[in-house]
Amino acid sequence: MGIEVRNVSKAFGSFQAVQNVSLKIPTGQLMALLGPSGSGKTTLLRLIAGMERADQGQIFFHGEDYTNRRVQERKVGFVFQHYALFQHMNIFENIAFGLKVRPRKKRPSKQEIYERVTELLRLVQLEGLAKRYPAQLSGGQRQRVALARALAVEPKVLLLDEPFGALDAKVRQDLRRWLRQLHEKLQITTVFVTHDQEEALEMADQVVIMNRGRIEQVGTPEEVYRSPANAFVYTFLGRVNLFHGRIHQGKIKLGEHELDVPGISHADEVPAVGYVRPHEIGISREQSEKTSISAIVRHINPVGPIVRLNLKRTDTGELFEVEVSDERYRELDIQVDDTLYVNLKSMKIFLENSKTEAVAEESDLGEAADSGPVWDEQVAE
Amino acid sequence: MAKRLAKKSIIPGFGLTMGYTLVYLSLIVLIPLSLIFYKTASLSWKEYWDVVTDPRVIASYRLTFGASFVASVINAVFGTLIAWVLVRYDFIGKRLVDGIVDLPFALPTAVAGIALTSVYSDNGWIGKFLAPLGIKVAFTPLGVIVALTFIGFPFVVRTIQPVLQDLDHQLEEAAFSLGASRLQTFVRVLFPPLLPALLTGFALAFARALGEYGSVIFISGNMPMVTEVTPLLIVTKLEQYDYAGATAIASVVLIASFILLFIINCLQWVSGRRYFIG
Numbered sequence: 102m103g104i105e106v107r108n109v110s111k112a113f114g115s116f117q118a119v120q121n122v123s124l125k126i127p128t129g130q131l132m133a134l135l136g137p138s139g140s141g142k143t144t145l146l147r148l149i150a151g152m153e154r155a156d157q158g159q160i161f162f163h164g165e166d167y168t169n170r171r172v173q174e175r176k177v178g179f180v181f182q183h184y185a186l187f188q189h190m191n192i193f194e195n196i197a198f199g200l201k202v203r204p205r206k207k208r209p210s211k212q213e214i215y216e217r218v219t220e221l222l223r224l225v226q227l228e229g230l231a232k233r234y235p236a237q238l239s240g241g242q243r244q245r246v247a248l249a250r251a252l253a254v255e256p257k258v259l260l261l262d263e264p265f266g267a268l269d270a271k272v273r274q275d276l277r278r279w280l281r282q283l284h285e286k287l288q289i290t291t292v293f294v295t296h297d298q299e300e301a302l303e304m305a306d307q308v309v310i311m312n313r314g315r316i317e318q319v320g321t322p323e324e325v326y327r328s329p330a331n332a333f334v335y336t337f338l339g340r341v342n343l344f345h346g347r348i349h350q351g352k353i354k355l356g357e358h359e360l361d362v363p364g365i366s367h368a369d370e371v372p373a374v375g376y377v378r379p380h381e382i383g384i385s386r387e388q389s390e391k392t393s394i395s396a397i398v399r400h401i402n403p404v405g406p407i408v409r410l411n412l413k414r415t416d417t418g419e420l421f422e423v424e425v426s427d428e429r430y431r432e433l434d435i436q437v438d439d440t441l442y443v444n445l446k447s448m449k450i451f452l453e454n455s456k457t458e459a460v461a462e463e464s465d466l467g468e469a470a471d472s473g474p475v476w477d478e479q480v481a482e
Numbered sequence: 483m484a485k486r487l488a489k490k491s492i493i494p495g496f497g498l499t500m501g502y503t504l505v506y507l508s509l510i511v512l513i514p515l516s517l518i519f520y521k522t523a524s525l526s527w528k529e530y531w532d533v534v535t536d537p538r539v540i541a542s543y544r545l546t547f548g549a550s551f552v553a554s555v556i557n558a559v560f561g562t563l564i565a566w567v568l569v570r571y572d573f574i575g576k577r578l579v580d581g582i583v584d585l586p587f588a589l590p591t592a593v594a595g596i597a598l599t600s601v602y603s604d605n606g607w608i609g610k611f612l613a614p615l616g617i618k619v620a621f622t623p624l625g626v627i628v629a630l631t632f633i634g635f636p637f638v639v640r641t642i643q644p645v646l647q648d649l650d651h652q653l654e655e656a657a658f659s660l661g662a663s664r665l666q667t668f669v670r671v672l673f674p675p676l677l678p679a680l681l682t683g684f685a686l687a688f689a690r691a692l693g694e695y696g697s698v699i700f701i702s703g704n705m706p707m708v709t710e711v712t713p714l715l716i717v718t719k720l721e722q723y724d725y726a727g728a729t730a731i732a733s734v735v736l737i738a739s740f741i742l743l744f745i746i747n748c749l750q751w752v753s754g755r756r757y758f759i760g
Contacts (some may be wrong), residue, residue, distance in 0.1 A: 130523075168618075171658075173659075173661050174657070175659075176661075177659060179656065183650070183652065187653065187656075187670075199660035200672070201660075202666045202670070203661060206507070247656075250656075254660055254661055481529075
């Protein structure tokens with residue numbers, strides 16, 4: 102069943118949680134609502150579930166207007182960040198709850214309930230724990246019980262609010278993969294909220310990036326990562342360095358360093374910010390034409406297969422971060438306070454208060470620049 | 483010594499605090515209570531039996547325990563309701579209402595008794611509307627129930643309130659999303675976690691009502707065999723310098739209420755047990 106959200110707004114007092122949001126969620130998809138805290142992603146999810154009333158706009162479930170339907174009528178499975186399991190019921194009773202509260206005519210028989218719950222326990226890999234109470238389970242197990250409970254009523258839509266938020270990193274990894282497989286098996290339209298970009302990119306078919314109550318971009322993980330619509334999306338999806346400079350005759354001037362920016366001829370003498378991912382910066386010991394920015398190593402931070410270097414530009418004093426492979430790091434034998442020369446392999450430029458976004462790629466300058474939407478907001482973080 | 487009594491703790495002072503606790507409990511609670519049995523012991527078994535099974539005393543047990551039970555049940559129902567309203571809704575004057583709940587704690591019980599009597603007597607503000615219906619409150623067992631309800635009422639509200647406050651809103655939302663109606667959600671999801679607190683509140687209100695004297699003596703009229711509560715009989719005996727008789731009756735009440743509280747605690751333990759496993 103597809104869901105359509107049309108021009109929905111929701112305010113809490115003077116705080117606009119969701120502002121005029123429209124979104125289509127196709128049947129059977131696994132969609133992630135991604136954004137920083139306060140971006141309205143959870144509110145949007147709760148609006149879809151019917152736990153909040155929209156101030157404006159409509160919500161359609163497979164073409165039918167559900168805006169004024171109560172939660173009970175929407176047939177959504179909802180999973181909460183903190184599980185919201187019924188503490189006084191054992192696992193079996195928790196999962197059976199949705200079936201037992203049905204009106205007598207629609208209620209399955211005891212035997213049917215037993216079979217259904219057993220089947221669900223097998224699905225979430227918790228056979229044998231039926232008689233336990235939620236307090237006796239680990240966080241990961243509780244979240245799987247919550248999922249089984251939501252699935253018991255055979256919902257048409259599954260909504261998950263930061264489902265792995267309260268779990269530790271290892272369990273989170275396992276559950277992500279498991280949920281992805283489960284979704285492939287059941288093919289239920291699923292929407293989940295997360296603030297973890299890695300989680301969204303890894304699991305979802307479609308990622309919706311939200312900020313300040315608005316949708317910034319919708320696309321596949323590949324699309325949003327490779328071609329972010331604006332500076333916010335770019336900054337939010339992974340680590341990034343900011344280089345402040347000016348556009349001057351088709352080039353961006355970053356301190357003493359200049360970089361060609363194709364397709365930006367219509368803007369001149371305006372401030373601009375260049376965005377470079379840490380892994381898109383090359384380093385070397387010798388200065389060359391390409392590696393004209395010199396920097397001093399401030400801090401070295403090895404993280405498994407990569408090494409993060411904190412560098413300080415000698416000309417402007419700007420700090421930035423570079424990721425190099427462990428191999429490259431050993432090859433150059435980098436120490437703190439060494440001077441290195443860096444080249445920016447790829448840079449995305451967003452002009453403040455303008456309609457232009459351009460890509461400067463030093464390594465491949467022939468490529469035409471994309472032109473994207475406006476960016477007139479400050480970057481959140 | 484201390485090491486054997488308690489598991490070693492990083493917090494120092496177990497010996498001192500435990501000693502203080504025992505002294506305090508002895509001075510304030512145990513020694514005065516044991517005196518009841520000491521005084522009672524001056525009676526022979528025959529005399530004791532005669533005092534505690536006197537028809538007038540038996541009638542007072544019936545009234546005291548019966549009215550206390552009814553009053554506590556009423557408080558359990560309406561106290562829960564008031565706690566619910568105070569926790570779940572925001573309205574103008576909420577803090578005022580919250581404060582009013584404590585009044586029965588603060589008001590001298592004699593004042594409460596006089597106020598209740600004048601309001602519920604046949605020409606009082608409420609009594610005059612009830613009188614034409616044939617309902618007499620003041621100077622009847624009904625009046626005793628009213629007084630005991632009044633004094634026990636804050637106990638239930640104050641024990642339920644914090645538990646209700648901590649109850650996760652998402653439990654309700656989860657129940658709703660699973661298709662449960664509001665009534666089903668209350669009965670199956672919200673009520674069971676409240677039950678231990680409700681039993682505590684009930685037990686406290688009940689225990690308080692058993693010993694209540696000040697507010698009851700005015701509204702009950704103190705008619706022997708009809709509206710005489712046990713604490714009144716104890717006071718009457720004391721006034722006649724019959725200390726042994728007074729303590730004999732007190733011992734019966736004490737033992738009975740101890741047994742009742744023990745049962746309630748067991749029930750509470752059973753209903754609350756699951757939260758503490760694991």
